[in-house]
Amino acid sequence: MQYRRFGKTNLCLSVFSLGTMRYLAGFENAQQTIEQALALGINHIETARGYGKSEEYLGGVLKAGLSVPRTRLHITTKISPTNDADTMRRCINESLEKLQLDYLDCLGIHGLNTWQHLEWVQAKGGCMQAVQEAVADGRVRHVGFSTHGSLEIILAAINTDFFEFVNLHYYYFFQRNAPAIQLAAEKDMGVFIISPADKGGLLYAPPQSLKDLCQPFSPLELNYRFLLSDKRIATLSVGPANPHELIEPLRFANSNRELTSEEICTFKRLENHQKATLEINQCSQCYACLPCPENINIPEVLRLRNLAVAYDMTDYGKYRYGMFENAGHWFPGMKANHCTECGDCLPRCPENLNIPALLEDTHERLNGKAGRRLWG
The missing domain is CATH 3.20.20.100 (NADP-dependent oxidoreductase domain)
Incomplete structure (x- = not known):
């Protein structure tokens, strides 16, 4: 130790x-x-x-x-x-x-x-x-x-x-x-x-x-x-x-x-794989899309989508996505299906992502059993 x-x-x-x-x-x-x-x-x-x-x-x-x-x-x-x-x-x-x-x-x-x-x-x-x-x-x-x-x-x-x-x-x-x-x-x-x-x-x-x-x-x-x-x-x-x-x-x-050269190369491989897999739909987590009028935590929702699509981390995505609306200030924000396609976020996104479409896709992928904190 x-x-x-x-x-x-x-x-x-x-x-x-x-x-x-x-x-x-x-x-x-x-x-x-x-x-x-x-x-x-x-x-x-x-x-x-x-x-x-x-x-x-x-x-x-x-x-x-x-x-x-x-x-x-x-x-x-x-x-x-x-x-x-x-x-x-x-x-x-x-x-x-x-x-x-x-x-x-x-x-x-x-x-x-x-x-x-x-x-x-x-x-x-x-x-x-x-x-x-x-x-x-x-x-x-x-x-x-x-x-x-x-x-x-x-x-x-x-x-x-x-x-x-x-x-x-x-x-x-x-x-x-x-x-x-x-x-x-x-x-x-x-x-x-x-x-x-x-x-x-x-x-x-x-x-x-x-x-x-x-x-x-x-x-x-x-x-x-x-x-x-x-x-x-x-x-x-x-x-x-x-x-x-x-x-x-x-x-x-x-x-x-310190990180070895082999470990650094592995991190780079993960990064490159995410970029190649998500292509034009990768959210860079700049948070410029917030605040959302419907109180959707857009960057966190799309981070979970990034991980599910790029690395098949769907179980993790469902686990965390299920916390929305169920954990209060410990994991704030509404689920992606509350998007009204108002377009408020679109001009603020530097990647020009179709955020409403990606939110809908994330909800379809990750919505499942509601989660909660272990000690509520």
């Missing part, structure tokens, strides 16, 4: 962090998974108030005792933004009680996803007052935020200078947040990548065509290498449902060298 400095927190974190969102099989499974993670060199466990019984399970495991001393283990929990300090005070106290801890190494504002959330964070006497009190009395050591919001919101949140770290989405197949990575690095913030195997493309179960294009590497390996070769990134989350699911991702725990 390799370890990296987590920005201005000065914590030295394992390049893989144990996420605890998927502990659905009870306390004993959680205990076994945590112990296996520690045995494999992970020293950072991340949970959240909103992850079902995750905090309670982790607290029980900590109370029972671990093979690693508390001083060598870093614990993060996350609490959603609130519009007042009293609610945040109560939430911090409840999380510490569930975790059976005197202090948190890191507290993240969970899901700073909207402009209203940012207003709550910046408001005088708001939730950050309670957070700052907890820092002052030692119950919280470091403060950051997690986000599923737009790039503009992420940049604005980073620029508040309230935070020491950020948890965000950024993968080979989703590079929209690259400017946020750069800004966070310039401010010496720790960068934590959310769910690279799952949200990054269901890469633990890739389609055969994608596997063929990535040879001699696996799609999962290439995504991990894309991230771990970037020294601005400190740690990636791995969210196993059981101890066995730690084995495959942690094979890459030492893969933090």
Whole structure:
């Protein structure tokens, strides 16, 4: 296992962090998974108030005792933004009680996803007052935020200078947040990548065509290498449902060298294949088409189409497309069938794409079972 400095927190974190969102099989499974993670060199466990019984399970495991001393283990929990300090005070106290801890190494504002959330964070006497009190009395050591919001919101949140770290989405197949990575690095913030195997493309179960294009590497390996070769990134989350699911991702725990020429060529092959397959219908993800009068997240819809057409990543596309209209501010936007063909987006598209036709095609390809967040 390799370890990296987590920005201005000065914590030295394992390049893989144990996420605890998927502990659905009870306390004993959680205990076994945590112990296996520690045995494999992970020293950072991340949970959240909103992850079902995750905090309670982790607290029980900590109370029972671990093979690693508390001083060598870093614990993060996350609490959603609130519009007042009293609610945040109560939430911090409840999380510490569930975790059976005197202090948190890191507290993240969970899901700073909207402009209203940012207003709550910046408001005088708001939730950050309670957070700052907890820092002052030692119950919280470091403060950051997690986000599923737009790039503009992420940049604005980073620029508040309230935070020491950020948890965000950024993968080979989703590079929209690259400017946020750069800004966070310039401010010496720790960068934590959310769910690279799952949200990054269901890469633990890739389609055969994608596997063929990535040879001699696996799609999962290439995504991990894309991230771990970037020294601005400190740690990636791995969210196993059981101890066995730690084995495959942690094979890459030492893969933090610069990209090799063969890996660079493979990424170029993927890029060229997408261009050749999509031809004049490739969305370049410039976001100039927004805002949409019908609140369709056009770039994200067309990103999913890009991946489904170019790489046969249809299962991933259906998984993410099904979240529209079902996950609130965690995955905002209406499905593509709400397009009225108003033409508002057309003159703004530098590729002159027939956006209404592509939206219709995407809906036909990807519409299926409605999705939702694991913990709603």
